[in-house]
Amino acid sequence: MMALADELKNTLTAEGCEEQEAWNRILADLANGDGLEEALGKTNVPSSLIQKIVERTWLTITADDLALLQRAALGEEAFPLSEFIRGLFRSTNNTLHLVTPNYDRVAEYAVDVADHFHGTGFVPGLIRRREGADGITFRRGNHPARVVRIWKVHGSLDWFQGKQGQIVSLPLSRELPAEFSPMIVTPGVSKYERTHDEPFRSAIQGADLALGTANSVLCIGYGFRDRHIQPKLVERCRQKNVPLVVLARTLTDETKEFLRTSAGTSYLALESCEDGTRAYTYEIPNGAVIENCEFWSFAKFNDLVL
Template sequence: MDISALKLAIQQHMSDGLVTIVGSGLSCAEGIPGMNALASHLCSAMPSLVGGSLLDEWVKVSPNITTYGLEEGLTKIAPSTDLEEAIRVEVGRVVSEAEAAITAEVFAGTRTLRFTRLLPHLLRPSGGLQVVTTNYDRLLEVASEEAGLGVDVMFNGVFAGRLDERETRLSFCRDVKLHKGTSRFLYAERVVISKPHGSLDWYERNGEPVRHCGQLRNVSRLIIPPGQNKYRNGYSSPFDVHRERGNKEIDRASRFLIVGYGFNDVHLETHLTDRIRKGTPTLILAHTLTDNAKKVVSANPNVIALESSVVSGTAATRVYSQGSTDIFAGLSLWDLEQLVTEVFEP
């Protein structure tokens, strides 16, 4: 495949029925700590944050994190409820601080997020652009609003938004047209974001999930930390509602754009990899493809994957397509920002 054919294939891929899957790689590219950075931070910070039996437990758990990484390390020994809560609080704090620094730049007009630059080049169906993300941060929400689009995260309200899919959807209704006795609802252009692992602005209040965009002290965020308990925790509200909506959109997608996602999540894999195996056209962008992602690429000719490479000390893009591999020196098309520049804004 030459570069012109690749660019044309990417342009044609951004068409009807696109569902975008976003993993931590996109947030990392913007400056949010990834799994490696979080693992390093927890290993250095947790001994001063917990004590007594929790410290004893952490001493047993932490070597696995050092050896296997945060995600796999926390599956070796399942943390107790109290230790898991301590991990959740610290992960939420670290990610929130990084997010605040990034959004301050966006607010000041000194920074444009990668996803903001992509959105004008995507078709906008009446049901909204569908995005499924495993990330806790709200950079996708910020990016969408910066692109002039509404954001549907299934919570309706400002101070303590209620989880209500129908009310949230109807809040974007702008008009009703009558034609031959049939009503047609017209909706504002929006991005519909499903977050099966939770979000920094989700909290529990009086036993119910709510959305509050400010900072709350001494209130646990509703985010699912990595580890052995992740699968179980994903079957409680509001995670289950978002997971079900995300999987529903995956099941009816005509094509996938997958950005910075490593194919390591049990909540999505049953539906996502099944659809890819059944031939759904898929474009994967990643700095480095994980082993699981490479298995998906090698087993499915309907997948085009781009990852970083280096040629003679120069940044390059390695492209996998239909069993062949091509390398394009001087281009970093795996990076969403450069992809938009080279493919959509030449």
């Protein structure tokens, strides 16, 4: 978020009094130490400025995403998620559910590298239409294929809306397709309004179902700040006390509050500390240090459990 905030400060140009006034307030909040999401959430931003923020955000993240695609295609990028998916599919399970608020396609690349299929709510192809209520059945030969269902509750870099309102997924390029707008939800006061529309609404419903029926949950780098993900996760932990593992370089205050009040008794949270990894459980709510290890990182966690 810090890098994106710097990019917006350096490249976004507000026009007209309404845009300039709103943008000046946002810049002032950033200068006073607010994070990007906090600063955008304090100001009622005009729709024209929101569109500029969305497009500049899309351009910034897309450049990094395409560079990652290149490295993935060349086998130069390691994806701990790929190893984890392979490990989970050494079972009778045919479907995994992955819920993410991120726009990037790291999850999709990781599934591809793991040599499995993924679904994001669109049919296969280049000009990809919405999947529809019945869904797509993936097969390998005569048998159902292993599939990772990715629920992108804030949209994706490759989702677009045309001038006539049509929603499609298109191959990613460095420039926005002409006559199309990115379907991503950026931070700010309009964030929760936009998610009432498709395709976000269907993605959130899919995420709710996945979290509401999960037998276990692994959270990677999640700060427990998102109202689109939080309610069902809290509900599931309270009702079924499902096993929960949280990995993060630094656990946010919101994460620690969730662990104290809503995670149940079957949780393990791991974060980095000076001497190695600090582990939190229901029995050790203040944490205990595991020295000389980095189990909080996804790659090292895989080494531990797979």
